[in-house]
Amino acid sequence: MQITLADIKRGQQGIITDVSSIHIPLKLLEMGCLPGNQVELLQVAPFADPLYLNINGTHLAIRKETAIHILITISNA
Amino acid sequence: MPKHINVALIGNPNTGKTSVFNALTGLNQKVGNYPGITVEKKEGLCKLPRGVKAHIIDLPGTYSLNASSLDENVVIELLLNKNDKDYPDVAVVVSDVENLKRNLLLYTQIKDLQIPTILVINMSDRMAYKGIHLDIPYLEEQLQTKIALISTRKGKGIDQLKTLIANFKELPTTPCLNASEIDPEYFTRLKKAFPNQLVYKLWLVITQDVNFGKIDRNEVDALQSFKTKSKADLKRLQQKETIKRYQFINDTLKKGQTIDLKSAKDLRIKLDRILTHKVWGYLIFFAILLVLFQAIYDWTEVPMDFIDSTFASLSEWTKNVLPEGAFTNLLAEGIIPGLGGIVIFIPQIAFLFLIISILEESGYMSRVVFLMDRIMRRFGLSGKSVVPLISGTACAIPAIMATRNIESWKERLITILVTPFTTCSARLPVYLIIISLVIPQGRVLGLSYQALTLMLLYLIGFGTAIFSAWILNKVLKIKSKSFFVVEMPNYKLPLVKNVALTVLEKTKSFVFGAGKIILAISIVLWFLASYGPSDDFNNAEEIVTTSYASENISSEELQQKIASHKLEHSFIGITGRAIEPAIRPLGYDWKIGIAIVSSFAAREVFVGTLATIYSVGSDEEETIKNRMAGEVNPILGGPLFNFASGISLLLFYAFAMQCMSTLAIVKRETNSWKWPMLQLVIMSAFAYIVALIAYQLLI
Numbered sequence: 001m002q003i004t005l006a007d008i009k010r011g012q013q014g015i016i017t018d019v020s021s022i023h024i025p026l027k028l029l030e031m032g033c034l035p036g037n038q039v040e041l042l043q044v045a046p047f048a049d050p051l052y053l054n055i056n057g058t059h060l061a062i063r064k065e066t067a068i069h070i071l072i073t074i075s076n077a
Numbered sequence: 078m079p080k081h082i083n084v085a086l087i088g089n090p091n092t093g094k095t096s097v098f099n100a101l102t103g104l105n106q107k108v109g110n111y112p113g114i115t116v117e118k119k120e121g122l123c124k125l126p127r128g129v130k131a132h133i134i135d136l137p138g139t140y141s142l143n144a145s146s147l148d149e150n151v152v153i154e155l156l157l158n159k160n161d162k163d164y165p166d167v168a169v170v171v172s173d174v175e176n177l178k179r180n181l182l183l184y185t186q187i188k189d190l191q192i193p194t195i196l197v198i199n200m201s202d203r204m205a206y207k208g209i210h211l212d213i214p215y216l217e218e219q220l221q222t223k224i225a226l227i228s229t230r231k232g233k234g235i236d237q238l239k240t241l242i243a244n245f246k247e248l249p250t251t252p253c254l255n256a257s258e259i260d261p262e263y264f265t266r267l268k269k270a271f272p273n274q275l276v277y278k279l280w281l282v283i284t285q286d287v288n289f290g291k292i293d294r295n296e297v298d299a300l301q302s303f304k305t306k307s308k309a310d311l312k313r314l315q316q317k318e319t320i321k322r323y324q325f326i327n328d329t330l331k332k333g334q335t336i337d338l339k340s341a342k343d344l345r346i347k348l349d350r351i352l353t354h355k356v357w358g359y360l361i362f363f364a365i366l367l368v369l370f371q372a373i374y375d376w377t378e379v380p381m382d383f384i385d386s387t388f389a390s391l392s393e394w395t396k397n398v399l400p401e402g403a404f405t406n407l408l409a410e411g412i413i414p415g416l417g418g419i420v421i422f423i424p425q426i427a428f429l430f431l432i433i434s435i436l437e438e439s440g441y442m443s444r445v446v447f448l449m450d451r452i453m454r455r456f457g458l459s460g461k462s463v464v465p466l467i468s469g470t471a472c473a474i475p476a477i478m479a480t481r482n483i484e485s486w487k488e489r490l491i492t493i494l495v496t497p498f499t500t501c502s503a504r505l506p507v508y509l510i511i512i513s514l515v516i517p518q519g520r521v522l523g524l525s526y527q528a529l530t531l532m533l534l535y536l537i538g539f540g541t542a543i544f545s546a547w548i549l550n551k552v553l554k555i556k557s558k559s560f561f562v563v564e565m566p567n568y569k570l571p572l573v574k575n576v577a578l579t580v581l582e583k584t585k586s587f588v589f590g591a592g593k594i595i596l597a598i599s600i601v602l603w604f605l606a607s608y609g610p611s612d613d614f615n616n617a618e619e620i621v622t623t624s625y626a627s628e629n630i631s632s633e634e635l636q637q638k639i640a641s642h643k644l645e646h647s648f649i650g651i652t653g654r655a656i657e658p659a660i661r662p663l664g665y666d667w668k669i670g671i672a673i674v675s676s677f678a679a680r681e682v683f684v685g686t687l688a689t690i691y692s693v694g695s696d697e698e699e700t701i702k703n704r705m706a707g708e709v710n711p712i713l714g715g716p717l718f719n720f721a722s723g724i725s726l727l728l729f730y731a732f733a734m735q736c737m738s739t740l741a742i743v744k745r746e747t748n749s750w751k752w753p754m755l756q757l758v759i760m761s762a763f764a765y766i767v768a769l770i771a772y773q774l775l776i
Binding site for chain 2: 019021022025026027028029030031032034035042043045046047048049050052056057058059060061062063066
């Protein structure tokens with residue numbers, strides 16, 4: 001099932017299936033946010049935003065408004 | 078003399094690049110600016126084997142050669158301009174063993190520029206802890222380079238790196254992959270049009286807007302015809318390029334790197350659970366701020382008192398030893414007290430930079446960004462605005478430069494505009510001396526009243542910054558896309574050497590930067606205070622002696638009366654009294670007025686100015702503080718620095734925009750005079766009104 005990265009829960013892992021390159025800064029792609037790479041939601045900041053992720057081994061935080069442009073499939077429940 | 082080898086240190090942020098720089102150069106380094114822009118330029122010399130020397134530049138950290146900020150532009154401009162005197166003979170790419178995959182992206186780009194490149198894998202001491210094993214010969218072969226496995230923390234591998242730099246001519250310059258495969262037709266066309274140029278270099282010029290110097294101008298113009306692809310098309314190609322590079326890196330690391338996850342330990346997750354917790358996270362952040370202020374106040378008292386009394390006796394000693402005359406007076410009454418007014422704050426400024434650099438080095442600052450983003454956004458700021466606002470407590474200039482990594486222009490502009498409200502270290506001298514004069518000593522819950530007042534002033538500064546951001550967010554009509562990406566680096570114990578060098582460098586530049594202005598101003602002030610235009614000044618002795626002839630006063634008192642009569646009729650006294658009507662409602666006399674006017678150059682001048690004004694004509698050895706405490710309000714009687722005028726002064730300095738350097742930086746960063754002028758007028762008017770209300774209510 002495909003969902004956006006903004007919808008996963010803490011501790012869930014997934015595989016990135018598609019990124020909307022117009023809405024995503026190049027920098028994020030260069031940090032490993034690319035189709036095929038693994039992603040895990042590590043922590044959610046107070047007030048539910050931003051998201052603290054492990055993408056392809058890189059630990060980074062992005063806002064929900066960016067995360068909705070990244071599609072993933074959940075790989076663990 | 079043989080030419081030095083030019084070495085450029087390049088790498089992602091948080092890879093320990095600066096540690097490598099410090100390990101190579103030690104104290105042989107200097108920090109300046111790139112011409113025309115305010116990006117910090119760090120360079121240094123390093124001795125290599127066989128008497129060769131290397132000139133090393135520590136370039137700003139970047140994730141790739143696709144620049145998205147002024148700092149990153151510096152990297153690409155240097156690497157593309159062969160005529161730059163700093164153009165590297167050899168590039169040293171610094172990577173972190175834990176993030177090798179991501180770090181190698183930049184590495185493969187630099188290899189495409191065919192510059193001899195050494196790969197440094199730093200933090201190798203953490204390999205066993207993380208269960209990482211590397212096949213170095215395999216990696217060297219695949220990546221077409223020599224690898225130096227080093228640990229700056231343990232001091233290992235530095236000598237090997239030096240040897241590699243010395244033998245840079247043996248390094249291969251072949252790229253590791255063929256990036257033009259992403260669109261063969263397009264790149265072939267490019268190659269045909271510019272047979273003498275590197276295709277990758279052309280590609281970088283096409284995809285971004287950077288300045289490549291005069292030499293390449295013509296070619297850049299010719300390249301315009303290749304910008305036929307739309308922006309979206311170019312971005313799609315860039316994405317394709319990135320994927321291609323990662324494919325190569327993944328293939329290489331699959332064989333060259335094994336990670337045994339079973340033996341890997343991760344402290345980061347456990348620490349993050351606490352430090353970014355919705356309750357504990359904020360409490361810990363607040364506690365850290367509390368310690369910061371307690372440290373600045375309580376732990377620096379002894380060295381400061383020592384410096385204060387040393388300068389007082391130095392001034393006295395100068396007067397006694399040197400022959401009497403104008404020069405001696407200038408030295409003892411102008412220059413020495415003026416300099417004392419700046420040297421005294423070294424302990425506090427050093428402490429402030431110490432704590433800030435520890436917070437940054439340890440990786441904690443990123444957690445604060447994460448924790449604060451949602452809250453800051455309500456006020457039109459970004460989580461990344463927290464870093465400028467906190468480093469603004471040191472100095473607004475580096476703080477405003479630190480806004481460059483805020484992706485949204487509106488969020489960045491608001492941050493720049495409100496940062497000068499935070500309590501910078503130049504305000505500290507003013508606060509400290511006034512607090513010690515008007516706030517009683519004593520403690521509540523182990524914290525001194527004086528430290529709490531200081532903390533309150535910092536909170537007022539932050540509060541005003543946030544509040545004005547909220548207003549600006551409503552008023553400014555700017556549409557800008559906001560991207561927010563922040564790396565959360567692993568926690569690290571800060572390296573003593575890095576922290577010490579930062580503290581040394583920042584304190585030095587503060588003292589010398591401010592010192593020059595203060596020295597100049599104190600000399601000018603001394604002249605203005607020591608000479609006057611009228612007979613009232615020149616015949617002061619006679620006038621005062623006659624008018625007090627009938628009264629029975631000691632000669633000492635008479636001398637003081639003469640001195641103050643002279644000061645009142647000097648150039649400075651005349652100017653001061655001219656502006657006095659404007660500042661009297663705030664509770665100040667003309668001497669404070671002069672100090673305020675002169676501190677529009679820089680705030681910290683305030684104390685030095687008062688020190689100079691008060692010491693002109695005084696014979697006794699006195700500390701600045703005692704002199705200020707002894708001043709009497711000429712109209713109301715009682716001490717001039719009382720609770721009401723003290724609070725009024727504190728508030729004035731909290732809000733007024735009194736720093737020419739900050740205005741200059743704001744002009745440069747916003748590329749317009751509109752914003753700095755707005756800051757100057759609005760902040761200073763606001764300061765005047767608040768100080769006026771405070772004094773009138775408290776008196």
